[in-house]
Amino acid sequence: MAFGVYVHIPFCASRCGYCDFNTYTATELGGSVRRETFHEALIDEIALTAEADARVPAVDTIFFGGGTPTTLKPAALGAVIAAIDAHARITHGAEITTEANPDSVDAEVLEGLLQAGFTRLSLGMQSTAPQVLQVLDRTHDAQRALQAATLARKVGFAHVSVDLIYGTPGEREQDLRASLDAVLATGVDHCSAYALTVEPGTALARRVARGEIPSPDPDVAADRYEVIDEVLTAAGMPWYEISNWAKPGGACQHNLGYWQGGQWWGIGPGAHGYRNGERSWNLKHPSAYAAAVAERRLPREGSEMLSERERQIERVMLEVRTAAGLPLQAVSERADIRSLSADGLIDPGALARGRVVLSQRGRLLADTVIRALLPEPT
Numbered sequence: 001m002a003f004g005v006y007v008h009i010p011f012c013a014s015r016c017g018y019c020d021f022n023t024y025t026a027t028e029l030g031g032s033v034r035r036e037t038f039h040e041a042l043i044d045e046i047a048l049t050a051e052a053d054a055r056v057p058a059v060d061t062i063f064f065g066g067g068t069p070t071t072l073k074p075a076a077l078g079a080v081i082a083a084i085d086a087h088a089r090i091t092h093g094a095e096i097t098t099e100a101n102p103d104s105v106d107a108e109v110l111e112g113l114l115q116a117g118f119t120r121l122s123l124g125m126q127s128t129a130p131q132v133l134q135v136l137d138r139t140h141d142a143q144r145a146l147q148a149a150t151l152a153r154k155v156g157f158a159h160v161s162v163d164l165i166y167g168t169p170g171e172r173e174q175d176l177r178a179s180l181d182a183v184l185a186t187g188v189d190h191c192s193a194y195a196l197t198v199e200p201g202t203a204l205a206r207r208v209a210r211g212e213i214p215s216p217d218p219d220v221a222a223d224r225y226e227v228i229d230e231v232l233t234a235a236g237m238p239w240y241e242i243s244n245w246a247k248p249g250g251a252c253q254h255n256l257g258y259w260q261g262g263q264w265w266g267i268g269p270g271a272h273g274y275r276n277g278e279r280s281w282n283l284k285h286p287s288a289y290a291a292a293v294a295e296r297r298l299p300r301e302g303s304e305m306l307s308e309r310e311r312q313i314e315r316v317m318l319e320v321r322t323a324a325g326l327p328l329q330a331v332s333e334r335a336d337i338r339s340l341s342a343d344g345l346i347d348p349g350a351l352a353r354g355r356v357v358l359s360q361r362g363r364l365l366a367d368t369v370i371r372a373l374l375p376e377p378t
Contacts, residue, residue, distance in 0.1 A: 002060040004257045005084055007042060008268030009069040010286050011035055013104070016137045022270035022284050023067040033286040039076035041290045043083040045267050048298050050087035053275065057263075058089045061254035064098040070105055070113075078116030080267075095119055095159075095253045102145035110155045120159040120252070121152045122192075128182045129175035132168045135213060136196075137203065142182070149186040159250055161190035166228065167221035168196045169213045176224055180231045189250030193228045194243050195221040222364050229360055240323045242363050259318045269299075278305050309375065316373050321366065325350055325357030332375040345369050 012023045050056050062084060064077060077098065084090060097120040098113060105113075105121075113121070127133055128142035145162075152160045162183045166176055183191055196216045198205050207213050232238070232245040240251045241259060257264060266273030270284040280303035283289045292299035306314070312330070319326045328351070331337065337356070340346045345365060350357035362369050 001260075001262050002253065002257045003057040004061040004063065004254050004262060004264035005059055005088070006254075006264055006266050006268075006271055006273070007062065007064045007069075007080060008266070008271040008282075009038075009064060009066040009072060010269045011038075011066065011071040012068045013071065013101075014137070014139055024286065033290055035071060036076075038286070038290070039072060039080050041293045042080050042267055044293045044296075045299060046080070046083045046087055046265075048293070048296065049265050049267065052298060053265075056088050058091050059084055060091050060094055061257060062090070062094065062096045063252075063254040066099055068101050068104055069098045070100040070109060074109060074112030074116045077113070077118075081117045090117075097122055097159075097252065097254055099124065100148070101140065102148040103140040105148055105152075107151060107155060110152055110157070114156055119157070120161070121157050122161040122163065122190075122252075123149055123152070124163045125149070125179075125183070126163060126165045127168065127171065127175065128179045129171060131170045132165075132175060135168050135170055135204075136165065146182055146186055149183070149188050153187050159190060160186075160188040161192060161250075161252065162186070162188050164191065164193040164228070165196050166193055166224040167216045167218075169216060171224075173224070173227060176227055177231065180228065184231075184235050184237075189237075189247040190252065191232055191237060191245050192243055193225075193245075195225070225364060226360065229363075238323070239363075242321045242358070242366060256322070259322050260324075261315060261319070277311070278303055313374055317370055320356060320358065320370060320373060323357065325355040326373070328354045328356060331356055331373050334375070335373045340369060340372060 008022065010023050062081065069077060081090070081096060096118050098118050099122045101124050123145060125145035126136055126138055128146070130142065133140070133142065149160055149162055164179055164183070198208050198215060208215050229239060237245045237247050239245050241255070244252065244255070263275050264273055265275065266280065266282060268282065269286045269289040270282055272279065272281045281301055282299045283292060283301045289299045315330060316326060328337070337346070337351065341348050341351055344359055345362035346369065347357040347359050356373065358366060358369060
C-alpha cells in the first residue's frame with residue numbers, strides 16, 4: 001500500500017467567506033511566526049517524526065495543502081521536499097502535489113515549483129462567473145484562473161487539476177456549464193467539484209444568518225452535480241471518486257491513498273496522520289505548533305488507536321466513495337444489497353462482479369447508502 005506525506009501550510013493572503021480550514025492571514029497570525037522561515041519548523045518536524053517512527057517507509061506521494069502553500073517561495077517548499085527525501089526516501093516517480101490560488105502563481109513561480117520537484121498542481125478556481133466569485137470572496141478573476149491552468153501545462157506540469165464549487169446562491173446552470181467548458185479548454189487532466197456548504201463561524205454563515213444571501217439549495221446542488229458528471233464524462237474525464245473526475249492517468253494518487261486505506265504522516269499545524277492503526281493530529285495554531293517543534297517535541301495535540309471495528313467502518317465510508325467501490329464481502333451482513341440495487345443506488349453490473357459501486361443517484365445519496373452498509377452498532 002502506498003505511503004504519503006501531507007504537509008499543511010496554514011497561510012492565506014485573505015480569507016474566503018466560506019472557508020473554515022485551519023488558515024491564517026497576516027493580521028490573524030500575529031508576530032510570533034514568520035512565513036519566511038516557517039518551512040524550517042516543518043523540516044524540524046519531519047526529522048522528529050522520522051525519529052519516532054520505528055520503521056520509516058519510502059514515500060510514494062506528497063501533498064502540500066492549506067491555506068495556500070504557494071504563499072511560501074518555491075525554494076522553501078523544495079527544502080521541505082528535500083527533508084522528506086533525506087529522512088524517508090522519496091520513491092522514483094513519486095507524485096508531489098501543491099495546491100495554489102491562481103493569483104499566487106506566475107511563470108517564474110511555476111517554473112520554480114517544477115525545479116523544486118513538484119509534479120502536480122491543484123488550482124482553486126471555483127467558478128468563472130463573476131457573481132459567484134464575489135459571493136465566495138475570491139480575490140482572483142476568472143481569466144486569471146484560466147491563465148494559471150494553461151500556463152501550468154505550458155511550463156511542463158504533467159498533471160494539473162482545477163477545483164470548482166457549485167450550488168452557490170446566484171449561480172445559474174449556464175454559469176456552471178461555462179465554467180466547465182473553460183476548464184476543459186485549458187487541457188487540464190483533473191477536476192474536483194464540491195457543493196457549497198455553509199460552515200458555522202464563517203463569514204458566509206453570518207451573511208446567510210443576516211438574510212443577505214439565501215442558503216444553498218440542496219436540490220439545485222443535486223441538479224448541478226448531474227451536469228458536472230455529464231459534461232466531464234463526455235469529455236473523457238470520468239468520475240473516480242464522488243467529487244473528483246480525471247482523464248486516464250490523471251487521478252490524484254495521494255488522495256486515493258486516503259480513500260483506499262493507505263497510511264501517511266501529517267506534517268504542519270493541525271495536520272492529521274495515520275500510521276500503524278493510530279490516528280494523530282497536530283496542534284492547530286502555528287505559534288503553538290512552532291513552539292513545540294522548537295523544544296524538539298512532536299507537536300501532537302492528540303492521538304487514538306482505532307479498533308478493528310472502527311477500521312472496518314472507515315473502510316466502508318471511504319472505499320465506497322470511489323469508482324472502484326467496495327468488495328461485497330467487506331459489507332455488513334445486515335446490509336440489504338438487493339434493495340439498494342432495486343432503488344438504483346448501486347451499479348448492478350459491478351454488483352454482479354462482487355463489488356459495491358455507487359450509481360450516479362447513489363453518489364447523490366451517498367450518506368444513505370453508507371449507513372445501510374455499515375455494521376450494526378455494538
